[in-house]
Amino acid sequence: MDKRTKLMHTAKRLFSENGFYGTATARIAKEAGVSNGILFHYFPTKDDLIKAMYFDIKDRIFQYSLGQVYKGATLKESIYTLWLAAVEWNLENPEDFDFMLQFENSPYYSVEIEKSHKYVQMSVELAEKGIEQQVFKHLTPLLLFQMMSSLVDTTVKFLRINPELQSDNEYKSRLFEIAWDAIKK
Amino acid sequence: MDKRTKLMHTAKRLFSENGFYGTATARIAKEAGVSNGILFHYFPTKDDLIKAMYFDIKDRIFQYSLGQVYKGATLKESIYTLWLAAVEWNLENPEDFDFMLQFENSPYYSVEIEKSHKYVQMSVELAEKGIEQQVFKHLTPLLLFQMMSSLVDTTVKFLRINPELQSDNEYKSRLFEIAWDAIKK
DNA sequence: TTACAAACCGACTGATTAGTCAATCTTCTT
């Protein structure tokens, strides 16, 4: 693993444990086993590091989730696949999940950043399709996507403190019904 | 306004603009027009200040929302009243809203803190009633409450970037349907 | 072999930070 990646891994862990505020750049470098200088070689400022991490994580989770969707699937099947993939990915990557939540609810974040993501655009297109087909509620596609995302987050938080339910597929599909009912017509 | 309150007001604004990380205690005191020392007289540490603000804001929003609910109201009416009150309160107090989001998604936060709130307990009791009456989905009451809360947050975020919809009551009741459908059986 | 760039190091710094403290002022009780 190259030093840039090592830095991002360590930073992710420290940020999710102690927050942006509680994590010194020197500590990131030290625990990553690299020099202080190299951190600023790859990321000119601490903010640059934080933003780079955001785009990196966001990319990976979307790539994973969207990759699971079959081409011939119905709309509900596709949405369920996406929902489940996102939930499971976040459960398996708790540090990424914590980092994302912190970032998206910090002053770093804006809707422009969100919309700039090509994968968000793809998800919005899926929402558009659902609205056209009269399956989803007739509301702004971006809003439906955001509602879905926040329900995924809440589901993940819940399953985290109830780990015994994580492997219960029947229960998970009942949790999915919450999200589905929220957006369906 | 006493100095303690003045400090909390200023801190709220600065935290919501620049985050916990980006706000120095000295600056809070200065912009509040009080001495540096008095901040630490009322709040022994910066974290104490942050936590005190959280409980203060949370108290006020719940007191406001729960106070709106009529005794004779049906369950759906009660939930709508709560939903609407929360949405409007957050829209009118954007700094409180930003502060809360930041806090609840930071390492400061835990489920224990949430559950310790007497008002959260009251809301959970309402959810229990809905489940008993077979109106809500048969799931943990706390989960239904959290789902509701996160949909309120997403609604507020959406109305914030679409201010022209904020006074459209018909539209708002359509937004409520998202939250209602999510939890109803 | 040379030569050049990118990767890498870690000691260093100037600015900033949370928190302290000794002294003064205000308010209230007796």
Next chain:
DNA sequence: AAGAAGATTGACTAATCAGTCGGTTTGTAA
């Protein structure tokens, strides 16, 4: 009026911070 208790001040500090820099190593391509 005395005097105790809390409120208030702002200069101060020790620690910590993000970011710099002069120099070294490593990879690579001609």
